[in-house]
Amino acid sequence: MKKWICLAMVMVMVCAALVACSVPATPSGGTDETAETPAAEQPSDDGEETEDPPAQSGGDVSINFITWRAEDADVLKEMVAMFEEQNPGIKVNLEITSSDMTEYYTILKSRLVSGEGADIFHCHPGAYLDQLVEAGYCKDLTDTGLGELYDEEFYDIGVINNKLYGLVQTYNSFAVFYNTKLFDELGLQKPSSYADVLAAAQASTDAGYMPIAAGFAEAWTTGMVYEQLMANYSPDDDMVFKKLEDGEYKLSEEPYLSVLNDIAQMNTDGLFQKNAMGTKYDASLSLFARGEATMLITGTWSVGGLKDMDESLEFGLFSLPGVNAEAVGIVSPSQLICVNDKSSATDAAMKFAEFLSSVEAETFYSNNTKQAPTVKGVEVDVAELAEVSKLMEGKTAVLSDTYIKDPVMVSIMDEVAAKILGGQDVQSAAAEGQAQIDALIAENNG
């Protein structure tokens, strides 16, 4: 008898293990009627879908919206509630994963590949969008009429091979934030040239404040410096990074040399706080919000977050000028709205995309997140956004055109900048970076 009990227990354990490890048949998005059809049909060898996604029929539809925008969490939740109220048959599960981009794309890709949990998502323009479009995960939005709802200057940002795959929800700009109260206390004016910035930094240090707080411990933050400087030195050369990726330009030549020399000069001049290389990005925001630093290098996406840290904090913005170049206003497209073409709930996801592209939704989003709108006809009433628009009063450069496509290239450029900020001389840092770029080009071509 005992052996039969043992045998039964073993069989139960094995069955339990097999059931636990099996792939669930129900897709995350879609109606109950579509539950037995995998959300993402296996693509054929040529990358095309083998079958069209099943059409939705009656009943409640649940879709997943994935984003990294933790700063906008409350606003997005309210927008989801607004949408659900207007569309009673559709439920939107908002999932904010990680503000770390590597982690975000790890999660997003795994969801897309598994066919679960990403019916509509945020994506950056550049390499990530390219990859997802190539793999067939972004719906072609060209003939949906959604693109026409956005300002013309943002349309092309989501275009690949003449087809629209992403809608720019907002844009940002790199900026140096300055504490207006501390500037008044030190008798400083808003800087407009490198000499002004240097004078402000020195006055801050002399008064016991940190100058520009920077969180260079996180490599991406160095990009805000070299991309701003690159735009300053080559405002009309929108292919400047593409040429570096193609091997046409070298790091040891202009315009890169000026940019790298400027980074070294700024470091030597003590523009950034001591130990900037060991300071994390969030810590740099705290230094500024607590009034320990008079200035902060970040992007306009920080406006809302800094106000959340201290409602009474008053600041102005200026674009970082080069040592020998005037500052250019950077237009940096932020998140793109993309719809998963392999979702089983594409229609519902499209409805949500339409809602996000409406004047009503964009007005709500911009007013509450204090980020610049991109949809036509949106009027916002946020004092801080007036500061952002001042950055665009002079010459501007749209950053998406100059984006480095290859993430390895981004890493190389970040590393070169970090080496210089860490004290390495420009020549050797540029030579080491160029050697890595040459190896990358050879690998990509080989």
Added chain:
Amino acid sequence: MNTELGTVRKRKTGNLTIYLFLIAPLAVYAIFFLFPNLNSLFSSFYKWDGVAPVKEFVGFSNYIKMLGDPLFWKSFGNTIKYTITLVAFQTLCGLLLAVLIFKASKIHNFFRTLYFMPAMLSAVTVGLIFGFIYDPNMGALNKFLEAVGLENLTRSWLSDENIVIYALAFVHVWVGIGQSVVLFVAGLQNIPYDLYESARIDGAGPWKQFTRITMPMLKSTTLIVLVLTTIGGFKCFDYVFVMTGGGATHSSEVLATLLYKEAYAYSDFGYSAAISVALLIIVSVITAVQMRLLRKDA
């Protein structure tokens, strides 16, 4: 005759039950260890960005690339530095603390628990705590050094490329030392007290007792600690990832963070798989050597 047949049948049934019981753990082993590792090996011969529907077969290209990649060798060097620091401090300090608290027999349970407490914290929590401690502007370490007049020792602990890997290894030592202490104390409890008594009668002092009795009798325990810390050192990921992410300028990049970045930041899953295979081979070889020493000792 019937009794013999009955015994044979009983033995066969017993064996069958044992094999059936083994199915579940073997299935778990195959699903969670064998399959991922074989999949890694398989993937290392392909080029794949993680989302493309088709993987491109590239043969040994990923391994050739790895051998010529300066970043791989830098990460390998950092992993070795990290592991040596971890093994040396966790073993020596663990042994020292174990001997000290073993002598204070009445309170050694309290200290054993105290030293083991950091091991109960999650790696992310530890990483965040030490991230604050090491912060160059607001961190407790630099503030403490300033307070005691040692300003010249303050530095950016996690961005100074000469220090960062040791600063990270120290965190791992802090967390792992309790485990070593527990193992060494258990080993010390197994040493017969008569040996020390006889040695004392023969005129052996504390140092001689330690080197001639304690150390040889703790050889097996020491080897276990060495094996565990070596594997832990080579696999280190969490503390490095949370505190520096491998920066600055790859000065704290270790093999585990490199393979993560290659897969998820640079979308080169094939190359990442090749690094993971290399890491598995390195750890396996070192562990095999240590286990051989352990078996020899036993």
